[in-house]
Amino acid sequence: MSAGRGLRVAVVELSLDLRSGTARPGQALERILRERGHEVRRLGADPRFLERLRRRERVPNGLAPSRDPDLALADHLEQTLREQPFDVVVARGIHAGRVLERDLRALRVLDWPNVSYIEEYSTSEPDLARVDQLFRRERAVVQAADLVVSSGTHLTQFIERQVPIEGLVRKLITVPLGCDTTSRVARPSATPRIVYAGSYYPIQDPYLLSRLTGLSPFPIDCFGPRAPADQHLPSRLAYRGYAADETFLADYQVGLITVARDRLREVSPATKLPYYLAHGLPVLFPSWMREGHDFPACAMPYEESTFVSQVRQMLEPDRWLRMSEAALVAAEGRRWQRTLGPLVAALESRSNVGPGFR
Amino acid sequence: MRIALIDGSEGGHPDRSSALRSELERRRHEVAVLSVTADDVATAERARFSLSSRLTRRLTGAPSLPHAWDVLARGFRRRLAALAPELVLARGAVAAFVAIQPATTRLIVELDRVATLELANGWFVDALDLAATHQRETAVLERASVVAVTHRDGGQLLCESFPGVRGLATRLIEAPDGISPRDGLPVNRDAAIVCPSRLVHVDDPLLLAALVARLTRTVRSFGPPGPAYSFLPAPPEPLGVGEAASIGLVTGLSDRLSRLRSQRPGQWIERGIPILAPHWLAIDGALEPAVARYSEATFEADVEAAFEPDRFARLKAQVQRLRTLRSWSSTLSILVDSIEAC
Numbered sequence: 001m002s003a004g005r006g007l008r009v010a011v012v013e014l015s016l017d018l019r020s021g022t023a024r025p026g027q028a029l030e031r032i033l034r035e036r037g038h039e040v041r042r043l044g045a046d047p048r049f050l051e052r053l054r055r056r057e058r059v060p061n062g063l064a065p066s067r068d069p070d071l072a073l074a075d076h077l078e079q080t081l082r083e084q085p086f087d088v089v090v091a092r093g094i095h096a097g098r099v100l101e102r103d104l105r106a107l108r109v110l111d112w113p114n115v116s117y118i119e120e121y122s123t124s125e126p127d128l129a130r131v132d133q134l135f136r137r138e139r140a141v142v143q144a145a146d147l148v149v150s151s152g153t154h155l156t157q158f159i160e161r162q163v164p165i166e167g168l169v170r171k172l173i174t175v176p177l178g179c180d181t182t183s184r185v186a187r188p189s190a191t192p193r194i195v196y197a198g199s200y201y202p203i204q205d206p207y208l209l210s211r212l213t214g215l216s217p218f219p220i221d222c223f224g225p226r227a228p229a230d231q232h233l234p235s236r237l238a239y240r241g242y243a244a245d246e247t248f249l250a251d252y253q254v255g256l257i258t259v260a261r262d263r264l265r266e267v268s269p270a271t272k273l274p275y276y277l278a279h280g281l282p283v284l285f286p287s288w289m290r291e292g293h294d295f296p297a298c299a300m301p302y303e304e305s306t307f308v309s310q311v312r313q314m315l316e317p318d319r320w321l322r323m324s325e326a327a328l329v330a331a332e333g334r335r336w337q338r339t340l341g342p343l344v345a346a347l348e349s350r351s352n353v354g355p356g357f358r
Numbered sequence: 359m360r361i362a363l364i365d366g367s368e369g370g371h372p373d374r375s376s377a378l379r380s381e382l383e384r385r386r387h388e389v390a391v392l393s394v395t396a397d398d399v400a401t402a403e404r405a406r407f408s409l410s411s412r413l414t415r416r417l418t419g420a421p422s423l424p425h426a427w428d429v430l431a432r433g434f435r436r437r438l439a440a441l442a443p444e445l446v447l448a449r450g451a452v453a454a455f456v457a458i459q460p461a462t463t464r465l466i467v468e469l470d471r472v473a474t475l476e477l478a479n480g481w482f483v484d485a486l487d488l489a490a491t492h493q494r495e496t497a498v499l500e501r502a503s504v505v506a507v508t509h510r511d512g513g514q515l516l517c518e519s520f521p522g523v524r525g526l527a528t529r530l531i532e533a534p535d536g537i538s539p540r541d542g543l544p545v546n547r548d549a550a551i552v553c554p555s556r557l558v559h560v561d562d563p564l565l566l567a568a569l570v571a572r573l574t575r576t577v578r579s580f581g582p583p584g585p586a587y588s589f590l591p592a593p594p595e596p597l598g599v600g601e602a603a604s605i606g607l608v609t610g611l612s613d614r615l616s617r618l619r620s621q622r623p624g625q626w627i628e629r630g631i632p633i634l635a636p637h638w639l640a641i642d643g644a645l646e647p648a649v650a651r652y653s654e655a656t657f658e659a660d661v662e663a664a665f666e667p668d669r670f671a672r673l674k675a676q677v678q679r680l681r682t683l684r685s686w687s688s689t690l691s692i693l694v695d696s697i698e699a700c
Contacts, residue, residue, distance in 0.1 A: 117589055118564070124479035124615070126559055128587060135589035162564070164589065202479040229485035232474045232492040234518060261612065263564065 006038035007351055009088045010106075012077055014095040016044035022113060024271060025151070026092050028178060028336035032344060043080055044096075045073050070137075074098040081106075087351045094134075097141040107351050109343075110145035111175075115163060115264060122262040123202060139165045146350070148172045149343060152269035154290040162263075173346060178339035179274035179331055184250035186280040186324060192315050194220040195252035195281070198272050200228035200237075205260040208286070210235045212258065212307055218315070220256060223248065246275050254314060255281035261288050273299075277331040282314050282323035297326035359387045361697070362443035364434075364457055366450025367396040368471050370508075371535040371621055375449065377686035381694050384687075390441045394430065394453045402429040422486045427494050431456040445700055454498040464700045466693075467502040468533075470512050472519050475615055499523045504696045506533045511640045512618050533693040534642040535624055536686030542630035543580075545677075547670045549602035550576040551661075552631065555593055556584030559611075560619045565636075566609040567591050569657055575665075578603070580629075605650070605664060605673075608635040623649065627680055632673035634664055644684060647676040 011026050030040045077099040081089060089104050091097040092111040100108040117135035120126050142148055142165050149172075150156040156174045194216060200206045206228055213220045214235035222228065222239045230237045249255065255276030259265045269291045276283050277298060285292030287301035300323075302310040314320060361382060365375045375391070382389045405411060406423045415423055434456040438446070445464040448454035454467040474492040477483065499505060499520055507513045513530040520526060543552075551573065557563045567590050570577050578597040586592065597603060606626030610617060618640045626633050633649045635641060641649055650673060652660035663669065 121559075121564065124476045128557070128559055128563065129585065132587040132589055135587075139588070162568075164591075202483075207475070207478070227485075229478070229483055229488045231485075231489045232478060232519070234521060 006036070007033070007087045007347060008085065009033055009038055009040045009090060009347070010081055010086045011040060011042045011090045011092065012081075012096045012099060013042065013044045013092045014073070015047075016042060022093075022271060025111065025113070025177060028180070029090065029340055029343070032336060032340050033347075036344060036348075041086075043077055045076070070095050070098045074102060078102045078104075088347050090347075091141075091145075094138050094141055097145070098137075100141055101144045107147070107347065108145045109147045109149065109347070110141060111149045111151075112142070112159075113151050114268070115159065118162075118264045119203070122260070122264055142168055146171065147346060149175050151175060151177050152267070152291060153294075154267040155269060158264070158267040173342065175343045176334065176339045177269050177271055177274055178334045178336035179278040180246075180336060182247065182250070182278050184247050184279065185328065186250050186253055188317060188320060188324075189253055192218050192253035192320075193251070194218055194254040194256050194284075194311070195223065195249060196220060196256045196258065197223045197246070197249065197275070199224050199226070200230075203260050203265055205258045206230065206237070207233060208260075208304065209256075209258045210237060211304055212256070213237060215304070215307055216311060217308060218254075218311060221252070246279065249276060249279040249281060252281060253320065254311065255279075255283045257283060257285040257289065257292070259286055259289055261286070266290055274331060274334040277327040277334065280324040280328050282320065282327055284310060284314065295326075295330055298323045298330050359698070360442065360444045361387050361389050362438060362441050362446045362457070363389055363391045364438075364446060364448040364453040365391060365393040366448065366453035367394055367399050368450040368452070368473075369619070370449065370468075370470060371624065373538045373686070374535060377536060377538075378447065378690060378693070381687055381690050382697070385694060385698070387697075390443070392434065392437060392441075394434070394450070394456060398430060398433070399426065399452065402426040402433070405429045422490070425487070425490045425494065427452055427455045427491070431458070435459070445697060447697065451495050451498050454502065455494050458497060458501050461501070465502050466504045466506065466697055466700065467498060468506045468508075468693075469499075469516065470508050470618060472515060472615065475515075475519060479615070496520055496523060499526055503529065503700050504531055504693075505529050506531050506693050506696070508532070508534050509618055509640045509642060515614060515618070531692050531696055534644065534689045535621075536689040537624060537627055537681055537684040538686070539681050540628045542681070543597075544600070544602040545604065545630055545632070545674055546602040547604055547665060547667065549604040550578040550597065551605050551607050551634070552578050552580040552597055552603040552626075553594065553607045553609075554622065554625075555579040555581040555596065560616045561622065562609045562611045562616075563587075563590055565654070566607070569607070569609060569654075570594060572657060573661065574658075575604075575661070577607070580606075603629075603631050604670075605634045606631040608633055608639065610636055610639045612636070612638040627677055627684075630677055630681060632664075632670070632677050634661065645680060648673055648680055 011030055013026050030042055033040045086106045088107045090109040090111055091100050094116045097110050116138050117131050120134050121131045150159055153174055160169050198204055210233035222237045223243055225242050227239050228237050257270050266288050267290055283299040284302050285299055287303050292299045292301055300310050300314055379389045403426045406426055411423055446457040447466045448457050449468045451473045457465055474495050477488055477491050500523055510532050517527050577594040579593045580597045608622040610620045617638050620639055623633050623635055623641045623645055635649050637651045637653050650664035
């Protein structure tokens with residue numbers, strides 16, 4: 001790394017699908033690094049590889065490919081990373097993180113949005129032996145990383161208390177999820193509507209979303225990269241499709257978060273929360289979700305039994321206005337430029353950025 | 359009556375099938391047992407992806423591969439037909455589906471798990487698979503004359519999950535598990551708290567480890583040893599032979615599916631040990647007098663409350679009462695009566 005030159009950063013992800021909310025932090029990091037004069041290249045898996053990975057998850061034992069797809073991905077990524085020298089490799093998630101175990105001669109950063117072995121533990125009837133295998137794999141990636149990024153304060157505290165990986169605490173930093181600036185914000189309406197924007201994996205609890213849809217006195221519209229599988233749910237979801245940017249949020253009055261109730265999800269931050277705030281949307285969140293309680297002026301907790309009364313309270317005109325304004329103020333504190341600042345500073349200082357560099 | 363008892367692969371109390379059979383035979387019914395094992399299900403899953411299956415799909419233009427339950431049903435049809443039962447008692451949705459034809463045979467289903475919801479809780483859910491499973495599970499519930507659950511909350515979950523199935527609530531009965539008395543442990547208020555040595559997922563091993571770490575009282579593990587996992591601390595020292603226990607600690611997942619599935623409370627009562635269980639766990643109401651409840655936030659205080667002398671004495675007395683009174687014969691009588699009334 002010579003003086004006067006920006007960093008050469010590789011941001012490595014499993015999927016470069018920009019339709020996913022989990023792609024936002026990677027995109028934001030790329031943008032902010034470029035704004036600071038660094039060179040960034042985003043690398044990901046071939047979509048065909050991802051399809052094979054998904055099929056492997058569904059196909060029973062005996063028909064799965066013999067090679068661990070994560071290792072195949074790491075091989076592919078390592079080859080690409082060796083084609084040009086990088087000062088920093090930021091791997092987002094554990095699948096992509098396997099490449100950090102290779103000899104990369106760069107600062108190795110693991111962006112750790114989900115603790116995979118606990119995520120696996122929290123799905124339907126997992127095999128504990130597989131959970132253990134995931135833990136050992138995750139431990140190896142974490143130990144290979146020089147820096148580990150957690151996306152929320154509550155998640156960081158959880159990791160420090162619960163995750164038995166030696167050396168983790170001293171390399172862990174918290175970088176809260178952020179949001180972009182927006183040109184449109186929500187306005188009051190005589191016919192208010194609620195929006196859910198995200199995906200429909202079990203961790204977001206589509207069953208709860210369906211129950212709320214049935215209970216709600218106001219329509220709940222759903223947006224996301226894929227239509228939900230909802231034939232089995234108590235109420236069908238009002239899926240409106242996918243929108244390439246988030247400005248559609250300004251057409252609504254309340255942002256809704258649903259999330260499964262398990263040990264990990266209680267402390268995990270919601271990607272959609274800062275985006276709701278950025279569009280002036282007061283937020284309804286499940287009472288067990290800790291992050292929501294950090295925004296008492298613009299977010300209200302609910303349980304299934306209190307949802308209707310909470311919605312009605314939130315939509316009282318004066319209250320709504322106050323909460324919407326508070327949401328915009330809170331969003332300012334969560335702009336990506338602010339939340340990613342400490343990470344960028346850490347990358348620059350630990351990579352010894354030269355004196356000629358701005 | 360000639361009854362085919364089809365044992366499913368979805369778990370449940372290990373003694374329940376034999377208890378059902380014994381009770382039916384005691385009432386002079388002829389019982390033949392078929393099993394749908396986990397291997398059968400896995401074989402059917404693989405057969406879905408067989409070359410012939412995929413070729414057939416292409417040739418017929420079917421939107422998806424055959425459902426695993428259809429593959430299983432084809433395999434079981436002949437075996438069931440050979441038995442010519444007058445009534446089928448099926449344990450689990452998959453076992454029930456293989457018996458759904460012919461429509462003239464009476465069908466009673468035991469259902470403690472909702473296959474559709476469990477499938478929906480996995481990663482990479484295939485929407486067509488999910489819809490097909492829901493359709494088949496619905497067909498089972500519509501076809502069954504009686505649907506038995508071990509806990510009323512399971513019945514409520516079924517009604518909520520299948521609101522379109524007419525008359526389901528009126529066809530539900532509650533037939534809890536019985537107690538199979540095993541060698542009792544000496545019980546003493548000053549003795550160690552015990553937890554299971556071998557854990558399964560619904561025990562919530564992470565929660566168990568966290569709670570054990572908070573206990574100031576001695577903790578011992580009991581039962582056959584399980585595998586060691588890197589993500590968990592080592593289990594407590596095993597209870598010595600002849601060593602007394604005080605209370606059996608039960609943990610469990612709180613999601614609406616898993617909270618219905620724990621076998622642990624009954625297993626501690628079988629050994630004569632009072633129970634310390636989380637407030638969210640669905641336990642047979644008849645066992646509740648032997649249970650001290652806790653919540654995670656107030657765990658230490660809840661534990662000490664259970665050990666107050668009068669409270670502990672009552673818990674201990676209730677366990678002894680339940681060991682003798684809560685027989686399989688008594689808990690299954692409503693189910694066997696329903697079979698005979700069909």
